[in-house]
Amino acid sequence: MNTPAAAPSIPPEAHPRLPRGVRLVHNEAQGGWVLLAPERVFKADPIAAEIVKRCTGEASFEAIVDDLAKTFGAPRERVLTDVTALLQGLADKKLLEL
């Protein structure tokens, strides 16, 4: 997997969304949340699913981080770091539009 040299950052005003052809679905037979993408299937843990569910193109990145920090009672800085890493990783794989 490729990781950029510098720590990734996502502008607060970005509106992350799943592009056409990428879908988050819940599937009992496969044991939970999965992200379906062109000829690939990624199992999403519950936290990743909570993050990706919010990437509808409506909420800004800033609002998503605020919401997650509030919902899970976690420090905002920590949430920002984790969400940035996950979303940038997805964007690099063409699974998310920022």
Place this chain on the structure above:
Amino acid sequence: MTTDGRSNGNAGAAGRKPLHNPLGLLAELTHRCPLGCPYCSNPLEMDKRENELDAATWARVFREAAGLGVLQVHLSGGEPASRRDLADIIAAACSAGLYTNLITSGVGITDQRLNELADTGLDHVQISIQDSEPNSADRIAGYEGAYARKRALASAVVALKLPLTVNIVIHRANIARIDELVAMALDMGASRVEIAHVQYYGWALKNRASLMPTREQVVQAIGRIEPLRKQHHGRIVIDAVVPDYYARFPKPCVGGWGRRSLNVTPAGRVLPCHAAESIPGLEFWSVKDHSLREIWEQNPAFNAFRGTDFLPEPCQSCERREVDFGGCRCQAFALTGDARATDPVCNLSPHHHVVEEQTAIRGDTGYVYRRL
């Protein structure tokens, strides 16, 4: 995130390990195709048009697949657009809740038809293209003007904002152009490109001497993948399928026999992989007689090479046993006459010399094209 996952294990014979749920279904809608590629992956004996499943049967198969846990359906062939009822078939796959992927040669789909297909809810399109040099591409496909038509369809797909994968089959005639091929895929607007070296089964075996690259060419081509991934990071995903004749270890073919995927032929026979009928002595059941679940769980052909118990040495004591499952059963049969043998592309196989001998045979007798 991972791609692993196990079923709840309520299936299979007593004492057997729990069965996995299949993730993917390859639906071969027809064997008809306008192209004549020398590495055609259709079986040597093709299903006739009059025996093709109708759209209503495909709709049932898709519902049963979703019930088994299948997430993605790959609509392939042959050329799936040879079916006039393709839009109905895609609509049925979508309404079964499956992620729907159209795998096309790109020849024979008009813009109007593409609009219709996109409106059904299609998730993704994969277009194969034979080379970045138009004349060479047409020569490989055995079809004048194929390159231009594929490029035109790709533009139409991208204009509809459908995600596009470009698939390029690699062999001696195009292996020197990996950089140009990836650049072409980017120029076509693809978000993903598959660099897939020829797999030598079926029809491709007839053309092996004309298709086989040299070891030096393969080493150079593989060496380009990582630099290209870095160069195009975040713009295109590059997936590369290794040429197993030159690999040290075999590939985990279809993720293991009867483990993660299944394949339905145009006439409805269900196979663990698209080449499985090349192995004699296996009886494949049809969706006309059985549900997909019955076939997945009970068809002896699916259980024939499930797991690793059937494997001989050197696989049985090998630490890669659960990684590659001893490689490809079809290749083991094609090269050794024994479908249970270690895939001879493995450097530990006692038959490995067969592969080394075959890679040394190269000739330029011209392609034997696949014609219907």
